[in-house]
Amino acid sequence: MITRRTRLTLLSLPLALASLASACSSTSNADSAPTAAVTEAPTTTTAPATTAAPTSTEAPTTTAAPTTTVAPIPTIPSNVETVGAYAGEIKAVGGNSGPDTQVIQMRLTQLGFWTGGADGQYGFATTQAVMAFQKYLGFEATGKVDANTAAWLQAMPERARGASNSGTLVEVDKTRQLLFIVQNGKTVWTFNTSTGSGIPYEAVNKKDPTKVEKGDAITPNGLWATNRERPDGWWEGDLGQIYRPKYFKGGVAIHGMTSVPNYPASHGCVRLSTAAMDFLWDSNLVPLGTPVWVHGG
Secondary structure: OOOHHHHHHHHHHHHHHHHHHHHHHHHHHHHHHHHHHHHHHHHHOOHHHHOOHHHHOOHHHHOOHHHHOOOOOOOOOOOOOEOOOOOOOOOOOEOOOOHHHHHHHHHHHHOOEOOOOOOOOOOHHHHHHHHHHHHHHOOOOOOOEOHHHHHHHHHOOEOOOOOOOOOOEEEEEOOOOEEEEEEOOEEEEEEEOEOEOOOOEEEEOOOOOOOEEEEOOOOOOEEEEOOEEOOOOEEEEOOEEEEEEEEEEOOEEEEEEOOOOOOOOEOOOEEEEHHHHHHHHHOOOOOOOOEEEEEOO
């Protein structure tokens, strides 16, 4: 006979089984959680694989700074002397004398072009200096200060210089028809000059009419040196009079002349104005033995 206690026990059995089943299912879920955690951890720990930092550490290869840091490399030649732009106004005076011409003379002197002094007179020496300035910049060498020449006189930032950056010498640039006086690698003065025309000539010898001089009117390129000179006044050369010559190769000399055009016109000598030649002598800028470098053409 089933007692009331037994009935209660039987009635509670399904609940117990259900509870057990529930307990088992919750246990299996709990067991599977670690499995999911273990399996997902490796798959989610892909950060090391996707850590492109090592591959993105191409910064050293893209750091172009070392290649662009050219500042330490000197880019300014050693013979450059900066003077800066002129602070005042330089006017296009043409060839007129006056206070504005005096300003031009002072500015030309500052830039290294010999004018003979700042007296405001637009004479031959000033004309030669303006011509030299125009030649130096590649302009038409008229010897007159037009608007373009005035603008460049005002803006020019540095002194004129030759190609020489060492030694003490005379440099004759036949291409630009300029003569540079260089001391210890620095160009101290720049002059207009006229060298050999390159045109063959035939002329009676001025000192001996029985002789005929022939040549090609060439100023020889090369490195020479002054080896003889005539100190005072005009001297009779084979082809005419020359002023206070300083010879550097045979009968070829640097000398003064009343005509120093803006093109090669001599028989082979290097012409300067007579006033410029006096300046070279008086300042002892070209003593005997001075190297003379002739180039271009």
